[in-house]
Amino acid sequence: MDIKQSPNMAAASEANGAIPPFERIVADYGPLISRIAMSYEADPSLREDLVQQIFLAVWQALPSYRADASLKTFIARVAQNRSISFVTRQVRQGPVAEIPDRLEDDLPNPEESAIEANERQMLLDATRRLPLPQRQVIILILEGFTYPEIAEMLEIAPNALALRLSRAKAALKSMLEEAQ
Amino acid sequence: MSDFDLDRLGDVWRRQPDPAEMEKLQRTAAAVSRRARLGQIVDIGAALAVAGVVVLLVLNNPQLNTFVLGAAAILILLFSVFRQRQLRAAELRGLTGSTEEMLDQSIERVLATRKRNLFGTISMVPGLAIGYFFASAVFPQSGNQRFATMIANSGSGRFVFLAAIVAILLATLVWLIRSIRASDRELERLRALRDAFAREDQISQAE
Numbered sequence: 001m002d003i004k005q006s007p008n009m010a011a012a013s014e015a016n017g018a019i020p021p022f023e024r025i026v027a028d029y030g031p032l033i034s035r036i037a038m039s040y041e042a043d044p045s046l047r048e049d050l051v052q053q054i055f056l057a058v059w060q061a062l063p064s065y066r067a068d069a070s071l072k073t074f075i076a077r078v079a080q081n082r083s084i085s086f087v088t089r090q091v092r093q094g095p096v097a098e099i100p101d102r103l104e105d106d107l108p109n110p111e112e113s114a115i116e117a118n119e120r121q122m123l124l125d126a127t128r129r130l131p132l133p134q135r136q137v138i139i140l141i142l143e144g145f146t147y148p149e150i151a152e153m154l155e156i157a158p159n160a161l162a163l164r165l166s167r168a169k170a171a172l173k174s175m176l177e178e179a180q
Numbered sequence: 181m182s183d184f185d186l187d188r189l190g191d192v193w194r195r196q197p198d199p200a201e202m203e204k205l206q207r208t209a210a211a212v213s214r215r216a217r218l219g220q221i222v223d224i225g226a227a228l229a230v231a232g233v234v235v236l237l238v239l240n241n242p243q244l245n246t247f248v249l250g251a252a253a254i255l256i257l258l259f260s261v262f263r264q265r266q267l268r269a270a271e272l273r274g275l276t277g278s279t280e281e282m283l284d285q286s287i288e289r290v291l292a293t294r295k296r297n298l299f300g301t302i303s304m305v306p307g308l309a310i311g312y313f314f315a316s317a318v319f320p321q322s323g324n325q326r327f328a329t330m331i332a333n334s335g336s337g338r339f340v341f342l343a344a345i346v347a348i349l350l351a352t353l354v355w356l357i358r359s360i361r362a363s364d365r366e367l368e369r370l371r372a373l374r375d376a377f378a379r380e381d382q383i384s385q386a387e
Contacts, residue, residue, distance in 0.1 A: 026209040031197050034205055051205070055212040061272050074276070081275045081282045088286065088369040120192050132373060133380040136279065141186055142193040155278035160384040167383070173184045 020071070022059055029075045032143060033058070036076065039127050039139050040083035050086045057082045069152060076143065077153050080136055126175035134168035141165065223264075230257055283374045290370065294363035301356040304349070 020028075033054050041047040057078050065074050127138055140150045151161045197205070231254060238250035274282040 022209070022213050023206070026206055027202075030202065030205040030209065031194075034197060034201070035193065048208070052208055052212050055209045056216055057275050059213050059216050060268070061276055064272055064276060078275050081277075081279055084279060084373070085274075085282060085286055088373060089366060116192065116195070120195060123189055123192060131376055131380075133377050142190045144190055144194065155280075156381075156384075160381065163384040163387050164380055169184070169186065176184070 019062055019065055022062065025058065025062075025071070025075070026055070029072060032072070032076060033079050035143070036079040036083055036139060038124065039135065040087055042128060046090070050083060053086060054079045054082045070149070073145065073149050073153055076140065076145065080139070080153075084132060084136075122176060122179045126172055126179060129175055130168060130171055134164060134171060137161065137165050138168045138172055227257060227261055280374070280377050283370055283377070287367065287370050287374065290363050290367050294360055294367070297356050297359045297363065301353060301360070304352065304356075308349070 034051060037047050037050045037054060041050045058075055061074075061078050065071065123142075127135055127142075130138060136154065137150065140153065145153070147158060147161060147165075151158045154161065156164070196202075234250045234253045234257075238246050270285065274285040
């Protein structure tokens with residue numbers, strides 16, 4: 001798969017009415033899938049498994065994609081749903097949104113500045129501690145989706161979304177302050 | 181991180197992966213799509229091979245009973261392919277729908293699996309007995325009976341044979357009980373999660 005990173009190539013194909021090739025989708029939306037998997041699964045080996053399952057789900061679901069929503073929205077929805085079903089299948093003790101241990105693979109790579117890496121790690125830890133309905137909304141906001149896109153993706157009314165987001169923001173803020 | 185600005189946090193969150201990470205992701209995706217394509221080919225190939233073997237057997241032995249058995253085998257094959265497609269389509273609907281729908285579907289799926297395993301556990305012993313008597317009645321002179329007579333006459337062979345049967349039955353029983361327990365744990369998680377989403381909706385409505 002020799003496709004260089006060139007954002008929005010998949011979106012350009014989509015605008016022409018064609019579903020872009022899977023390789024292009026991975027190049028454009030792979031990081032989104034990886035971040036969603038990271039926010040649901042802390043264990044690196046399980047996360048690798050989850051990423052594979054999301055790719056497979058996207059590959060299988062792609063023929064059913066209709067351009068009534070953006071491809072990014074479609075992929076994020078599949079990734080979120082697969083992640084949630086994945087964490088519910090894990091045979092572990094304790095609730096789904098339990099605080100996971102900090103793991104080696106979550107540590108920043110050397111290219112990141114220490115401050116940015118620390119900030120990102122705190123954000124990731126705090127996100128993982130949110131209850132799933134709130135986590136879902138926060139992840140989509142952080143991924144840059146608009147309110148109408150999120151409301152459509154989660155199939156909730158805009159005012160319900162605004163209220164859920166408001167609670168999620170308050171919870172995230174409090175967790176980030178605690179972490180400092 | 182003193183100021184709480186979601187836009188800025190979004191920039192931090194969406195940090196692009198480094199090239200090595202990206203390459204790993206692409207390798208993983210390529211392997212997944214390769215396996216999925218291969219799986220499709222194997223599925224179709226296996227179905228065609230089984231159908232071909234059945235047709236050959238019927239053509240080589242054109243009698244009413246082989247024709248009936250062949251037709252039954254083809255029907256079972258078609259049903260299994262149809263059922264697999266149905267399950268796959270249902271799973272896809274769950275993945276591309278809302279999370280609540282996906283959770284409801286998952287709860288139904290786990291309940292169905294649990295019921296099937298429970299039924300399997302309860303009906304295992306009477307089912308085996310009925311199966312044995314049915315086979316004895318339908319094929320009185322079959323190789324199975326000759327095999328049973330041989331086992332019965334071979335002394336220690338009889339003990340080993342019975343022990344193997346008991347071990348297989350026990351292993352199946354343990355597997356079924358473990359599956360039921362795993363389903364219970366998964367159900368507990370799914371229902372807790374479904375309740376969490378319902379609570380969120382209730383809070384939103386109350387506010």
